[in-house]
Amino acid sequence: EVQLVESGGGFVQPGGSLRLSCVASGFTFSSYEMNWVRQAPGKGLEWVSYISSTSTTMHYADSVKGRFTISRDNAKNSLYLQMSSLRAEDAAVYYCARWPRMDYWGQGTLVTVSS
């Protein structure tokens, strides 16, 4: 059974940093590209970042470019999102999702940004 489990969310003040993790199981993680997608409270889905299977290519939404860094460790079946210079508008549930179909999603981890 394919599973994606996010962690690392929490409360952070504006300007702070946080590192999200997503642990995969039930499939060959190293063969799949991955994404982060977020959803602000009561709002719609917003694509955040993409990483290729071998970490050679990364893409970011304009809203997070220069502040967020996506990475992965295939040996640990893990995907990461390093978030810095956090703003109030970054507050959301962050999901990891398998590419290209985004056919599997984790349960999400909540990031709260507030002073």
Added chain:
Amino acid sequence: QSALTQPPSVSGSPGQSVTISCTGTSSDIGSYNRVSWYQQSPGTAPKLMIYDVSNRPSGVPDRFSGSKSGNTASLTISGLQGEDEADYYCSSYSHSGTLVVFGGGTKLTVL
């Protein structure tokens, strides 16, 4: 403001059919057959219902179907059931700088 435009809400009675539209541009829906639809119930993660415009993942009822014409994609749910009540989001690949764009979501109410 979302890149793809969906109606905020649609409704239908059990057994009826409803169609949710998703309008984009020539930079996204019009350029790629990579339109997906997701179903999301409150407090849960999105669930893939349709991929590549009209394909259903294993386990998704054939009451769900997708199509595309020009810059607009559509999700049709036939034989509405109470369990279909949820939010629905469309997405598409894009070459406008953002790899993937989403619609703002449509709340489906089963009357």
